Amino acid sequence: MGAAVGRWFPKGRPQTVTEGLLAVRRQLDKDRPLPDFLIVGAQRCGTSSLYKYLEAHPLVVPSLRKETHYFSHHHAKGEAWYRSHFPSRAYRTVVRRRHRREPLTFEATPAYLFHPWAAERAAALVSEAQIVVLLRNPVDRAFSHYHHSVRRGWEELPFEQAVAVEPERLAGHVERMASDPSYRSNDFLRYSYLARGFYADQLERWATHFPRERIHVLRTEDLFDRSMETYHGLLTFLGLPPSSPPELANHSYRGSSRPQGAPMPASVRHTLIEIFAPHNRRLSLFLGRDLGWDE
Template sequence: MSADECKSGVLPNLLLGGPGRTGTTSLFAYLSSHPLVCGSQKKETGYFLNPLFNQPLAPIETYTKLFAGFTGQKYVLEATPAYLLGGRKVADAIKKVLGDFRVVFILRDPVERYISGYWHIRSKVLQDESLTCDDYLTRSLGVTIESLQGFDDLHYAILVEGKYADYLEQWYEVAGEDSIYIMFYDDLVRDQPETLRELLAWLHLPPEGIAERMPHSNKALQVRSSTMQQLARAIVKNGEPFLLRHPNLKRALSEIYYAVNSKGKRETCPPRIRSYLEDYYREPNRRLGVLLREKNTPQLPGWLVEY
């Protein structure tokens, strides 16, 4: 159900908590298209991130207005990919404001996610084609949870964000196992229709009236023109409520943009960067595997099986 069809003052009971570069934009669009789901007027509200920066929440009215038009749908949805990284600080704030809620996390091989995140930050966020893999890694290594002071710092938090177990443990302690659903990016790639059916079943949502697949959104790419990229970002930012109401139009415009402003074959990060990342995430992945097995998570992906 589109955002403008959704009563002022309502609060969400379903969150997509990230992390970034895992398909949260596409999943948000997909779930928002369900007749029993009211999606926020903009996908990434970021409302509960302030505690991560040791700042108070904004007035609640700034949040509830994003769900104006709600008419009794089963779920009210928002998606902010950095919620996972916020761990206990963010989870506690959400619990205090929302009460009972459900949250979905999509986990992806942190090495692949980091590399995808680098290209996204370089081309779409910072729009700095001179930013090398080495430069980005050097900046990222200086970031800790304690050092985060604002939203801009999140551009370099992708590395530390990949230590999923550190944050998931805190989320489980605050929200409880029954309120958390773990998806794997690998499953969305391998068998998206079945993976989405399993999610709908967990949400007790009928599959009728919704597509079998998600729209493909927010691709990482190298751009030909930074000016065109800036124009596209402005259009998306100002027109997001309208585009969320017309997903087919958004999809068509996105494909035209990718065709016109993508360089096509993308550069690759040096092999030594990948080797470093594999070593960096070895112990965090081991702890994640232990945690998910404790929670009886079925069918762990290949990047976790060895742990």
Template sequence: MAHRFLSSANRFSARFAFIFTVSLSCTYLCYSIIFCRGTIMTNQGYEGKRCPPSKNAGGKKLLGKLDNCASLEVRSALDESAAQRGSNDLRDQSKAPGSFGGHWTEAKLRNMSVAQKYGNKKLPNALIVGVKKGGTRAVLEFIRIHPDVRALGTEPHFFDRNYDRGLDWYRGLMPRTLDSQITLEKTPSYFVTREAPRRIAGMSPETKLIVVVRNPVTRAISDYTQTLSKKPDIPTFEELAFKNRSLGLVDTSWNAIRIGMYILHLENWLQYFRLSQMHFVSGERLITDPAGEMGRVQDFLGLKRIITDKHFYFNRTKGFPCLKKPESSSQPRCLGKSKGRTHVQIDQEVIEQLVEFYRPFNIKFYETVGQDFKWD
């Protein structure tokens, strides 16, 4: 009896061992299949990430020539370098040992050409800060033909209206520039904005500032003429310019008058910038001698004098100089229809009263900047 019981137990144990072994084998096989499939899928996913479409069309063409495509790590590093660090950082990386190793030196050097061709977005080195109706658009258009200058065509109004958007937003507006180029923007309202000097100095205390000034009486009439073209129902120039004309009381709260009190605004700027960081362009000489004025602007910016007499001709219809026809265009480059408007006729007695009003402000301005603009 005991023998039968032991024999039955042995058969049960053998069957259990067999079933357990088969189950374990099946389980191992399933896990092996799943593991291998996951590895394959992971590798496929990694391959898919190795060569993502470049955000930069020009960069895509150049990077597409790399043998067998760069790895994800290298591609990400190259894209980041091209957009943010520029060619100098890449040169340093190519010399120093790192995770890329010498194998990727050629790829990094190729990316240097991307940075050199397209450049990086940088905060401005120089600003045209004023003044309205002084000739700032002309200076901007003239200096933009210099190969070492890249300028924003529109007025961003960052330091007066959009400062809360932050410097990253401001930088994003700028054109791409190479290390050898100057980034420039123009917003003439900066000169009369009290917070602008402090904010610009906060960005960079070494920023170069260009101020285009003009006879304040002529400037005020030009300012009024522009406003009148948009709002035909505004009061007359005389009504806006004077609190009491018979007593000669000028209304300095009117912006068209206040802008021309240059010395008051300049004193605010000199709290944050040295006078040597500011260059004053004569709006009158910009018309009579554009090459001479632009020569001095180029000197101030540390540029070679490339813009010369050969670039200008005088447009008698508009009454100011224009750029001669570029090789890439069939038309000369002149400022738009909004420039060169015929000024509103103002009574000579009114003009003389304003000349007397501005005289002490002008004299102090001349003495401060060391330049006589001969507005009297």
């Protein structure tokens, strides 16, 4: 037994339970089904809550981890590593027999929307997947992102100064990521407060790899202000029957909408509204509806 265990848990570094399970799953079932749909973003928009909302559906079997980061950070680990995050065909058969309907599986990595390679990589492997995007007022998203970086110890500048120096901080990183698929940048993750809110650019990139009719865009504000209507609309898009999930337990949006510390100065908010306005107009044209974020 000890030798067998050693095969799954290499010597020299500790293994978490999840890592051990993934190692076993890679060996036992290298042909696990790939996800039927992906939640691709955006960061700080409530994707953790949406993930929990969906995993409560009886015909949804989620990934072992909410965020696999396969199409962003871990693509070099290979398809078998990615498949190991999803339920086996045998388990899906059990669910199908129980409910007399084919279940769906998914993962939710909010970094995918902004990552320059994620859409192309996803299309190469899961070309038939449906794409779900959750978008929040980019001004509020930027402020939430900033406070997240402060809590993590990454950010020491005041918010107004942090957004002012963002172009300098990100200079070269986006271009290098676009030209070098193996390049990873912490600054790209931590300090892209405004850039991640230029949603039209990101959606247009995804739409070059996936048909528009398979991309479903939700407003974060609607998910929490009109929860059931928005949730049922998503189920319809995914081809799932109606369900009555437990009350949404938000882990990222409601708390981050009231960040600790001083509120955003009105003058800063006004400036950011002006910065985002042309991007929001492009987004409205792309979606064919006004998102109501220019106030």
